[in-house]
Amino acid sequence: MPADAARDHLAALTAAGLRPKQVADLAGISAATVGNITDPTTGRIQAQIERAVLAIEIPSRPGDVAPDNALVPIIGAARRIQALVAYGYPQSHLARELGINPAHTTMAALVGRPNHSSGATGQSITAKRERAIKDLFDRLQLTPGPSNRARDYGRRHGWPLPFEWDEDSIDRPDATPVRARWTAASAQAERRDQVAQLSDRGLPNWQIAFELGITKRTVERIRHAAPVGAPELDWGLDR
Structure with missing residues (x-):
């Protein structure tokens, strides 16, 4: 089969946040095959490979389809944590809910603090952790938190509140809140x-x-x- 349809679908999956290795796992093919499809010089591929690639739905949230230990973009998880802080939930409380040490680099990345060893904030998080953060956000987003200090911290950082994000777009890098x-x-x-x-x-x-x-x-x-x-x-x- 011509490789064009599979190549275009791979590009859409990548744009949605899935990494080539995750696509390979979902399709049941090798990472090398994914790389071969994305190569513009590849003209034709086997029909069963095309079917396997096209069968992968383009997810609105990569974390929903990725394996537990796969890395997915952190942006949606960070927005959810920051919104809950702005809503009155201390970072330490949220960390305990998630089973994270409040001083761990994961929590620092979620609230945008740089890693002291590299000066950079993390760009990825495991899919399992990302799903746990979404579940926590869904549970707390309608109930104001108890901490004035957390609210003030969120306000100083300009973090949107939970209901200023649309759930359908919060994971998209280009999304903006309705302030x-x-x-x-x-x-x-x-x-x-x-x-x-x-x-x-x-x-x-x-x-x-x-x-x-x-x-x-x-x-x-x-x-x-x-x-x-x-x-x-x-x-x-x-x-």
Whole structure:
């Protein structure tokens, strides 16, 4: 078969954050074969190799498909940890939740501190750890943390809050947060009322998201955290 389709798919997988070795493992082929496909001088490949490569879905999150010990980009994990710190969770608390020594270089990389021996911050993290951080973020993102010091630290560093990131884009290097989405009680109440009104009209979450120019995940967060008729929520933003 012509190698073009497999080569283009490999490029898309690489752009999504998968490394050539991870692609090889997922496809059940050798790393050398992956390298051969990416070589622009390769004209044809075996049909079964093409099928194996094209069968790999392009992931929105490399950590979801990579083996536990595979290295994946750290950017989404770092954003999640930093957002939780800005939301009031001390770094030491988050480290304990993850089973990490607070002084370990992994924690330093997650909050953007350089490695003293090299002067650089880590760019990768194991897929197992990355998934654990996502699980922790999903569990804590709707509950303000207890620490004013952590909130002040996050504010000084300009770290976005959890709900200022869209879950569908937080792992993308080019993603940007929607800042100050909930910093004013009036804005929070207005958005909640909009969601409630559209919900009363029977619109599903995806259509509400389309109408308001937000993501479906954001709509789900609002409906989960603030049922119609609920009192004003204290997000801990002014503490």
